[in-house]
Amino acid sequence: xxxxxxxxxxxxxxxxxxxxxxxxxxxxxxxxxxxxxxxxxxxxxxxxxxxxxxxxxxxxxxxxxxxxxxxxxxxxxxxxxxxxxxxxxxxxxxxxxxxxxxxxxxxxxxxxxxxxxxxxxxxxxxxxxxxxxxxxxxxxxxxxxxxxxxxxxxxxxxxxxx
Numbered sequence: 001x002x003x004x005x006x007x008x009x010x011x012x013x014x015x016x017x018x019x020x021x022x023x024x025x026x027x028x029x030x031x032x033x034x035x036x037x038x039x040x041x042x043x044x045x046x047x048x049x050x051x052x053x054x055x056x057x058x059x060x061x062x063x064x065x066x067x068x069x070x071x072x073x074x075x076x077x078x079x080x081x082x083x084x085x086x087x088x089x090x091x092x093x094x095x096x097x098x099x100x101x102x103x104x105x106x107x108x109x110x111x112x113x114x115x116x117x118x119x120x121x122x123x124x125x126x127x128x129x130x131x132x133x134x135x136x137x138x139x140x141x142x143x144x145x146x147x148x149x150x151x152x153x154x155x156x157x158x159x160x161x162x
Contacts, residue, residue, distance in 0.1 A: 022136060023047065023129045025122075031068075033122045035129060044125075051132050060128035067121030075114025081107025 021038050028034035028041070035042040042050070044065045051057040085104030088097060148159040 022133045023050075025126050025129050032118060033125055035125065047128070047132075051128075054132060054135055057128045057132045057135070060124045060131065064121045064124035064128060067117050067124060071114040071117030071119075071121060073114070074117065075111050078107040078110025078112075078114060082111055083107075 023035050023037045023042070025033050026036050035044070035047050037050075044061055048058060048061050051061065082104050085099045085101060085107065088099035089101075089104075146161045148161065150157050150159045
């Protein structure tokens with residue numbers, strides 16, 4: 001009983017700490033851009049669960065997921081069609097079939113269109129993370145001046161950064 005209670009307490013504590021920290025968007029090999037929180041990669045579904053009380057963040061995350069999914073569905077077949085056509089054109093074997101550049105052109109167009117949609121999805125992802133982080137920090141537009149003492153070739157000085 002004590003271990004169950006202790007594990008439950010630790011789980012609730014870790015979830016509450018996990019949900020209160022800031023998110024960031026970093027480059028990822030497989031997905032292009034990914035959401036990270038406390039050094040751990042989050043899926044968009046996990047981010048939706050964490051930000052369940054903020055409707056604007058949820059709207060941007062869902063839009064990002066939709067754009068990225070549709071972009072993937074369009075870009076990958078287009079890249080395959082373009083790559084196959086390009087490979088046929090580079091083939092110097094005498095029995096090789098002639099490339100159909102109509103299919104290759106359509107594939108290239110699909111690939112570019114899908115990449116544009118994926119880029120829009122990444123922008124929405126960054127916007128959602130920015131909105132989530134600003135909701136944690138309160139008013140993010142408030143001026144936060146920093147006073148620094150600097151030294152240069154002209155001597156000692158004070159720098160105020162906003």
